[in-house]
Amino acid sequence: MMDKNKIRVRFAPSPTGFLHIGGLRTALYNYLFAKKNNGVFVLRIEDTDRSRYVEGAVENLLNTLQWCGLEYDEGPVRGGPYGPYIQSERLSIYRENVQSLLDKQKAYYCFCTQERINNLRIEQEKKNLQTKYDKHCLNLSWTEIQNNLKNKIPYVVRLNIEQNQKVIVNDFIRGSVEFDTNLLDDQVLIKTDGYPTYHLANVVDDHLMNITHVIRGEEWLPSTPKHVLLYKAFEWELPVFAHLPLLLNPDRSKLSKRQGDVAVEDYREKGYLKEALINFVALLGWNPGTEEEFFYLDDLVRKFSLEAVNKSGAIFNIDKLNWLSFEHLRKKSDTEVLKMLRQILEKSEFSSEKYSDEYLLGVIEAMRPRVTFVKDFIDKSPYFFKFPISYDKDVVKKRWKDYIPQQLEVLIQELKKLENPQKIDYENVLKKTAEILSSSSGLSGKEIKNDLIHAVRLSLTGVGGGPGLYDIMYLLGKDETIKRIEYAIKNIGKD
Secondary structure, rough: OOOOOOOEEEEEOOOOOOEEEHHHHHHHHHHHHHHHHHOOOEEEEEOOOOOOOOOHHHHHHHHHHHOOOOOOEEEEOOOOOOOOHHHHHHHHHHHHHHHHHHHHOOEEOOOOHHHHHHHHHHHHHHOOOOOOOOOOHHOOOOOOHHHHHHOHHHHHHEEOOOOOEEEEEEEEEOEEEEEEHHOOOEEEEEEEOOOOOOHHHHHHHHHHHOOOOOEEEHHHHHHHHHHHHHHHHHOOOOEEEEEEEEEOOOOOOOOHHHHHEEEEHHHHHOOHHHHHHHHHHHHHEEEEEEEOOOHHHHHHHOOOOOEEEEOOOOOHHHHHHHHHHHHHOHHHHHHHHHHHHHHHHHOOOOOOOOHHHHHHHHHHHHHHOOOOOOHHHHHEEEEEEEOOOOOOOHHHHOOOOHHHHHHHHHHHHHHHOOOOOOOOHHHHHHHHHHHHHHHHHOOOOHHHHHHHHHHHHHHHHOOOOOOOHHHHHHHHHHHHHHHHHHHHHHHHHHH
């Protein structure tokens, strides 16, 4: 027996490709609302538009939701008391319910050809009229209908919408929104292929699955009066509707593929942490009423409320996402980051190399303040994993002076004297080398040490910036440090 007071929400995507960021936000808000209220989060696959169906999209969707940590309570694979949860497996249910509307004359068969529909639209446009079906088939006799069905003439089933009526949608976020039925078409409920339209299947499933709150994107608001009329035609109780604000680009245009990545998988591939992406998406239309912006999923469950969702469009700010990615990565333990770094190394050109935990943890410590993504440990400091064979030309021009090779030869000799050096030993040996060179050149030790620091960094890394030089020298070790400096002496400035 279902608890009538129990909140039940659903995320009902179509398997048409990858999961859009807007879809993730819808799923997240439904998930948060359900968990906050001890309710049920249902996943339903709306695959009745077979022309847009993409093979593998359902599996990808399930994988993406799992990666994000949004575990559904009922749905495909997991099951539940109101299945099946894939609409193409529920066709008999839709036909049965449409038949009840036909019997009550709330719906009717339409045998009009596509050619007639197109011509009707053209004529209406010429007269600047609302383009919609003219109810031509509503007046067919019972005998005409039976003969057409018997002769297998293609048909659709349409909802019979009364004219000159007002439909009031009481939206949880937007308040009362009024629609005029004179502007609504007699929507198709069953298509010629026998499949239900989105509108019919959506309403039937929400009712039969006891969905109490329909939380979805603003783009579905114009369809809502059609859904309200369907609920009334079936004589069913309405759920609570809540339409989330549009997601916008910084120029306030609708978020679209033309202006950047919109699929969750794109951001996952780029290395964004799931915690950062969920945190960011939660703030696209909702805020806790404080200055706080850093949240984990459990925090969001405790703090989320539909009352705090905004009406106005939410700007997709990639800089904020990057900041959140940096902050979430910064708060992860070295052990967690080490595990993720090893996973990335296994997929990289360095997959055959063997790195000790101690070495990689040293890289992590040195680079943490400089990375936004785990892959940055490799991308921003490849010199920790491979020998630099090229050097930044601007840095060479600025830092590699004529006398540098001779100074580095002296440094190499001092480095060779070290035994099991620690980080402080590398700093001391540079200082000592500068003092030796100062006594014979007349230049100050400070000036020489500064030249050496830049020249050694360039030799070891190929670039002019990065973590502390002594961290780099200590991680690479004495032998590798000497080998790279010797290579640089032979090759820098030779081309």
